[in-house]
Amino acid sequence: MPVHLLYLAAAQTNNDGPTNSGGMLFACWAIIIVLLAMSFVFLRSGKKDYSVAILPLLITPAANIFSGVLSGLLDKPLPLSSAELRVVIVLTAGLISCLLLGLASRRISGEKTRYIFFWVCAAFVVILTLVLVINELVAVRVL
Secondary structure, three states: OOOHHHHHHHHHOOOOOOOHHHHHHHHHHHHHHHHHHHHHHHHHHHOHHHHHHHHHHHHHHHHHHHHHHHHHHHHHOOOOOHHHHHHHHHHEEEEEHHHHHHHHHHOOOOOHHHHHHHHHHHHHHHHHHHHHHHHHHHHHOOO
Protein backbone atom coordinates (compact mmCIF):
# COMPACT_ATOMS: atom_id res chain seq x y z
CA MET A 1 0.00 0.00 0.00
CA PRO A 2 1.50 3.37 -0.96
CA VAL A 3 2.50 5.67 1.86
CA HIS A 4 0.28 8.50 0.65
CA LEU A 5 -2.81 6.28 1.09
CA LEU A 6 -1.74 5.51 4.66
CA TYR A 7 -1.25 9.22 5.21
CA LEU A 8 -4.76 9.95 3.90
CA ALA A 9 -6.23 7.23 6.09
CA ALA A 10 -4.54 8.62 9.18
CA ALA A 11 -5.20 12.27 8.37
CA GLN A 12 -8.96 12.29 8.09
CA THR A 13 -9.72 15.97 8.12
CA ASN A 14 -12.59 17.84 9.66
CA ASN A 15 -13.10 21.52 10.37
CA ASP A 16 -10.39 21.45 13.02
CA GLY A 17 -7.71 19.94 10.77
CA PRO A 18 -6.11 16.48 11.08
CA THR A 19 -7.24 14.09 13.75
CA ASN A 20 -5.38 14.10 17.03
CA SER A 21 -4.24 11.31 19.28
CA GLY A 22 -7.51 11.45 21.24
CA GLY A 23 -9.38 9.60 18.51
CA MET A 24 -6.69 6.94 18.41
CA LEU A 25 -6.86 6.62 22.17
CA PHE A 26 -10.53 5.70 21.91
CA ALA A 27 -9.80 3.32 19.01
CA CYS A 28 -7.06 1.58 20.99
CA TRP A 29 -9.39 1.04 23.95
CA ALA A 30 -11.98 -0.42 21.55
CA ILE A 31 -9.36 -2.75 20.02
CA ILE A 32 -8.31 -3.95 23.49
CA ILE A 33 -11.92 -4.65 24.50
CA VAL A 34 -12.63 -6.57 21.28
CA LEU A 35 -9.42 -8.62 21.53
CA LEU A 36 -10.13 -9.50 25.17
CA ALA A 37 -13.65 -10.56 24.19
CA MET A 38 -12.21 -12.71 21.38
CA SER A 39 -9.77 -14.31 23.79
CA PHE A 40 -12.60 -15.06 26.19
CA VAL A 41 -14.71 -16.61 23.42
CA PHE A 42 -11.80 -18.80 22.29
CA LEU A 43 -11.26 -19.87 25.88
CA ARG A 44 -14.93 -20.73 26.39
CA SER A 45 -15.02 -22.75 23.16
CA GLY A 46 -12.07 -24.88 24.29
CA LYS A 47 -9.46 -23.35 21.99
CA LYS A 48 -6.95 -22.35 24.65
CA ASP A 49 -4.08 -22.14 22.15
CA TYR A 50 -5.90 -19.50 20.09
CA SER A 51 -6.95 -17.66 23.23
CA VAL A 52 -3.33 -17.32 24.34
CA ALA A 53 -2.01 -16.71 20.82
CA ILE A 54 -4.03 -13.53 20.27
CA LEU A 55 -2.90 -11.91 23.54
CA PRO A 56 0.27 -10.38 21.98
CA LEU A 57 -2.06 -8.33 19.77
CA LEU A 58 -2.90 -6.30 22.90
CA ILE A 59 0.63 -4.93 23.29
CA THR A 60 0.58 -2.28 20.54
CA PRO A 61 -2.73 -0.59 21.43
CA ALA A 62 -1.86 -0.75 25.15
CA ALA A 63 1.53 0.83 24.44
CA ASN A 64 -0.17 3.61 22.49
CA ILE A 65 -2.52 4.30 25.40
CA PHE A 66 0.27 4.57 27.94
CA SER A 67 2.86 6.15 25.63
CA GLY A 68 1.58 9.64 26.40
CA VAL A 69 2.30 9.29 30.10
CA LEU A 70 5.55 7.43 29.55
CA SER A 71 6.82 9.95 27.00
CA GLY A 72 5.99 12.77 29.41
CA LEU A 73 8.16 11.14 32.06
CA LEU A 74 11.03 10.38 29.67
CA ASP A 75 10.86 13.75 27.92
CA LYS A 76 13.17 15.45 30.43
CA PRO A 77 16.07 12.96 30.71
CA LEU A 78 16.15 11.99 27.01
CA PRO A 79 17.01 14.32 24.12
CA LEU A 80 13.83 13.47 22.21
CA SER A 81 10.53 15.30 22.00
CA SER A 82 7.37 13.78 23.43
CA ALA A 83 6.05 12.91 19.96
CA GLU A 84 9.31 11.22 18.98
CA LEU A 85 9.24 9.18 22.18
CA ARG A 86 5.65 8.11 21.49
CA VAL A 87 6.66 6.95 18.01
CA VAL A 88 9.62 4.99 19.42
CA ILE A 89 7.41 3.39 22.10
CA VAL A 90 4.73 2.33 19.60
CA LEU A 91 7.29 0.99 17.10
CA THR A 92 9.02 -0.99 19.86
CA ALA A 93 5.68 -2.37 21.02
CA GLY A 94 4.85 -3.44 17.46
CA LEU A 95 8.16 -5.26 17.17
CA ILE A 96 7.72 -7.01 20.53
CA SER A 97 4.15 -7.94 19.59
CA CYS A 98 5.25 -9.58 16.34
CA LEU A 99 8.03 -11.48 18.10
CA LEU A 100 5.65 -12.78 20.76
CA LEU A 101 3.13 -13.72 18.07
CA GLY A 102 5.75 -16.01 16.57
CA LEU A 103 6.27 -17.71 19.92
CA ALA A 104 2.57 -17.92 20.79
CA SER A 105 1.52 -19.28 17.41
CA ARG A 106 3.90 -22.24 17.70
CA ARG A 107 1.37 -23.97 19.96
CA ILE A 108 -1.36 -23.93 17.30
CA SER A 109 -1.80 -27.31 15.68
CA GLY A 110 -1.63 -27.66 11.92
CA GLU A 111 1.24 -26.10 10.03
CA LYS A 112 -0.90 -24.34 7.41
CA THR A 113 -3.29 -22.97 10.04
CA ARG A 114 -0.37 -21.76 12.15
CA TYR A 115 1.23 -19.90 9.22
CA ILE A 116 -2.02 -18.27 8.16
CA PHE A 117 -2.79 -17.26 11.76
CA PHE A 118 0.67 -15.79 12.24
CA TRP A 119 0.73 -13.80 9.00
CA VAL A 120 -2.77 -12.39 9.44
CA CYS A 121 -2.01 -11.34 13.02
CA ALA A 122 1.38 -9.93 12.03
CA ALA A 123 -0.27 -7.91 9.23
CA PHE A 124 -2.77 -6.56 11.78
CA VAL A 125 0.05 -5.47 14.09
CA VAL A 126 2.08 -3.88 11.29
CA ILE A 127 -0.90 -1.96 9.87
CA LEU A 128 -2.02 -0.83 13.33
CA THR A 129 1.50 0.30 14.19
CA LEU A 130 1.79 2.25 10.93
CA VAL A 131 -1.56 3.95 11.49
CA LEU A 132 -0.66 4.91 15.06
CA VAL A 133 2.77 6.25 14.07
CA ILE A 134 1.45 8.19 11.08
CA ASN A 135 -1.37 9.61 13.19
CA GLU A 136 1.13 10.82 15.78
CA LEU A 137 3.36 12.37 13.12
CA VAL A 138 0.38 14.05 11.47
CA ALA A 139 -0.76 15.40 14.84
CA VAL A 140 2.58 17.18 15.32
CA ARG A 141 2.63 18.08 11.61
CA VAL A 142 5.82 16.22 10.71
CA LEU A 143 4.21 14.60 7.65
